[in-house]
Each structure stands twice: as structure tokens, then as C-alpha cells.
Amino acid sequence: xxxHKGTWWIWKVFWILLIITAVEVVLGIIKPEFMLTQxxxxxxxxxxxxxxxxxxxxxxxxxxxxxxxxxKGLRYALYLPSLILIPYLTFILLTEGSYLFT
Amino acid sequence: xxxxAEMTHEENHWGGGSRPLGSRYGKLMMWFFLLSDALTFSGxxxxxxxxxxxxxxxxxxxxxxxxxxxxxxxxQPLLYVALxxxxxxxxxxxxxLAVNAGEKMNRRAVTNWMLLTIIxxxxxxxxxxWEWYHFISGDTGAVETNRQExxxxxxxxxxxxxxxxxxxxxEEGHASNHGEEFSKSEVLGALKSNKAYYLQQPxxxxxxxxxAESVAMLEAGDVVQGANxxxxxxxxxxxxxxFFFITGFHGFHxxxxxxxxxxxxxxxxxxxxxxxxxYRMVEKVGLYWHFVDLVWVFVFTFFYxx
Numbered sequence: 001x002x003x004h005k006g007t008w009w010i011w012k013v014f015w016i017l018l019i020i021t022a023v024e025v026v027l028g029i030i031k032p033e034f035m036l037t038q039x040x041x042x043x044x045x046x047x048x049x050x051x052x053x054x055x056x057x058x059x060x061x062x063x064x065x066x067x068x069x070x071x072k073g074l075r076y077a078l079y080l081p082s083l084i085l086i087p088y089l090t091f092i093l094l095t096e097g098s099y100l101f102t
Numbered sequence: 103x104x105x106x107a108e109m110t111h112e113e114n115h116w117g118g119g120s121r122p123l124g125s126r127y128g129k130l131m132m133w134f135f136l137l138s139d140a141l142t143f144s145g146x147x148x149x150x151x152x153x154x155x156x157x158x159x160x161x162x163x164x165x166x167x168x169x170x171x172x173x174x175x176x177x178q179p180l181l182y183v184a185l186x187x188x189x190x191x192x193x194x195x196x197x198x199l200a201v202n203a204g205e206k207m208n209r210r211a212v213t214n215w216m217l218l219t220i221i222x223x224x225x226x227x228x229x230x231x232w233e234w235y236h237f238i239s240g241d242t243g244a245v246e247t248n249r250q251e252x253x254x255x256x257x258x259x260x261x262x263x264x265x266x267x268x269x270x271x272x273e274e275g276h277a278s279n280h281g282e283e284f285s286k287s288e289v290l291g292a293l294k295s296n297k298a299y300y301l302q303q304p305x306x307x308x309x310x311x312x313x314a315e316s317v318a319m320l321e322a323g324d325v326v327q328g329a330n331x332x333x334x335x336x337x338x339x340x341x342x343x344x345f346f347f348i349t350g351f352h353g354f355h356x357x358x359x360x361x362x363x364x365x366x367x368x369x370x371x372x373x374x375x376x377x378x379x380x381y382r383m384v385e386k387v388g389l390y391w392h393f394v395d396l397v398w399v400f401v402f403t404f405f406y407x408x
Contacts, residue, residue: 007202014195021191025184028165028407046408053403057396064198064392071124078137086144093148097155 013063020052041098132386136393139355143397146351147404150344159307160251162337164406166262166304170236176277183406186229187398190356193222194395201388204381209370212381216367219391223360230353237345240328241278244335245289245301245316247323252337253301255293256310265327268292268299279327286325293317304337345405352401355394362387 027035027045035045062068067075123130154161165179172182196218203211242264245253255263265284267275269292293299294317301316303309311319326335334342366387375381 007199010195010198010202013198014191017191018188021184021187024403024407025180028180042408049403049407053399056399060194060392060396060399064194064395065389074123074125074130074133077123078133081137082140085141086148089144090148090151093152094155097152098158100152100156 009063013059016059017056020056024049024052126382128382128386129389132389136389139393140397143348143351143400146344146348147400150348150404153338153340153344157338157340158305160303160305160337162304162341163306167237167241167336168233168406169241170278172232180406182229182233183402186226186233187402189222189226189229190395190398193219193226194392196222197388197391201381201385204375204384207376207381209373209376212375212384213367213370216363216370216384220360220363220367223356223363223391227353227356227360230349230356234346234349237342238329239281240335242335243279243284243289243325243327245320245323246326246333247319250333250339251303252326252333252335253303253311253316253319255289255299256302257296258298258300262302263299265289265325268296283327284325286320289325290317290320293320348401348405352394352397355397359387359391359394363391 027048031045035048036043039047067078125133168183169177169179170182171178171185174181196215200212200215200219203215242254242262245255247253255265255268257263263272264275264277264279265288266279266282267277269275269284269288297313299316300313301311301319326333328335329342329345331339331343331346333339336342366383369375369383370381375383
């Protein structure tokens, strides 16, 4: 167990998650014109959403689920399979999806 | 501070005294379960992506589908789901606070934070039920052609109309059907009598048809209101199927999380962990609860935002 003093570090992550979600919702409602430019298959807005989501996910896993403070072996056991298999599956299926019935 | 009974228990399982990966048996097993569950969810979400890329031009746009907020009239895209996200994040925070209080053996604080976590989980499941109810009962209604394609009714000002507005007129009708059922002949009659109405595809492409084409398509087709596994008024049937399956599977996780949290909460009240000398069970169930929040972060992005 990492020794944390008090609970300020929990509330810090709470505010980060809250602010990122608020930014996502505002962007989703106003959809700024300049972010709708297409690049590499989808809009810059969608890339922004995906990056913000990954930042949120990283905070939840690292801090709330405490992975940051685990032994190196456990960190690798969790990160390697998920970070290799999930992007691989995503790449294969999304590429295939664009070619189905063409 | 492990009790004697627990030490022998651990030695039986692991032997040797050293702890693999600096972790304990229960926590490691929880992590391996969560890893496999993460791969399951990514399978579902990428399958959703496959269908979405396949039908890219006519895939429903989420902000045209989920537009309701309790107590508010009109178009409120994203607001409700943002509130649900906030509730789940909040309940994740109370869970970390419970785990944190457990490490300090503060029984009173663990009890309170666990209770708040359970309440947050209940509110989330309830919100999801509300969302499902509105999704199933439908909004504007749509025309299904004889080729199972979904089309929406528009007027020449480019406004999307509900059956209620088409039949009762713009003044009398509501932007949402509010559960009122309309027959094919009623909608067809109204569509025929007003040349300003035409049909248009959902999604990015949004191909529009002329008034004459629209009438012919409805004559050969049918009207759809609401959503089920076979047809839905929003667009491709796969859209509703994936919505039910992914949010349903996630909702089931939240529900089982609430049940497990309650069992732990009950044990805290009984003083089980106080006697055991540690609150590691709270930590383990906490991992599961954060995972549910983690999955929702991705569902929120890929179903509602992107």
C-alpha cells in the first residue's frame, strides 16, 4: 500500500474526471466547426473524444484501482495483454467494417 | 496486521511465505477476472464499431436518439447521459474513500462511504431503466420501407416531424408522440395531403426523397414506433440490438456490483472485517466497482459522443 496522507488525492482525481467529462459534453453539444475536419478516417473532434476518454481511463485505473502503486510484474501482467489485444482487435474489426460488402 | 487464522490460510494456498507480485490471492484473482471482462467488453464495443463502419452513412446519430431529460421539454442531447456519468464517477469516488477509510480501520467512515456507494449504484441503475423506457417507447415514429430501411418524416423547412405533428398539425401535435399510437393509414393520409412533407434517411448521408417517392414508399412499407430487437424507429436494427446488449450487459454489471457491495456493507455492519483485522474485502469489491465505472467511460464515448 502506498501511504497517502488524507484524501486530497482522491478529490483531485474526482475534479479531473469531472472537468474532462464536462469538456466532452460541451464539445458534443456545440460541435465546433474547426474540429469537424476529417483526418485519418474520422473527425478531429472524435479523436479529441477518444484521447480524453483514454486520459479518464488512465486516471481510474492508475489511481482509483491503485495499479500505479502495484509491483512491476502485476502492472505488466495487466497492461501488456490489454494494450496489445484491444488495439489489435479494434484495428482488425474497424478496417474490416469499412470493406464489408464493398 | 493479519490474524493467525488468516496466516495459515494464506500459507496453505501460496506456501513459501513470499507473496507473488506483492499481492494477495483474492486481489490477484479479481484482477484476472477484470482483465478477461475488459476483453469481453472490448469485443462487444469493437463489434459495435464493425457494424457502425459497415453502415456508416445511415447509422443513427446518438444525439438525435437520446434527447430527453426528466422534467424538461424539447431537445436535450447528452445532458441525461452526462448526469448518469457524473453519478457513476461520484459513486466511484465514494468507493475509493471507503477503501481508504478501511486501510485506516475507521469502521464508521467505511460504513458511511459504502452506503453512499450503494445509493449511487441504485440511482445509476434507475437512470438506465428510465433511458431504456424512453428508447423502447420511442419518440417521433418512422417509416419502414419494404426493404427494411428506416426513414424519418421532414417538412420543407428541414424540420424533423413526429407522427403527432404530421397528423394533428404543428400547433396541436407534440415533438414527441408521448406513447400515442398511430396507424399506417393515418400517417399515409396526412403524408399524402401535405406536399411539404417528405422522407429522409437517418445518419450522416441523410438522403432525401421527393414527396411522390415518399408516398409510394410508405404505401409499400409500414410505420414503426419505438424500438425492439426486430425493428426500431431510429435506424438500423443493429443499432438497437447493440444498445440493448451493451448497455444491458453493463447495467447487469452495475446491478451485480450493487448486490456485492450490499453484502460487503452488511458484513461491515456485523463487524466481520473488524474481527478479521482488515478491510481487504472492501478493496477487492472496490476494484470491481471501479471497473464498472471504467467500462461506462468507454460506453459513454462510443455510444453517445463519437
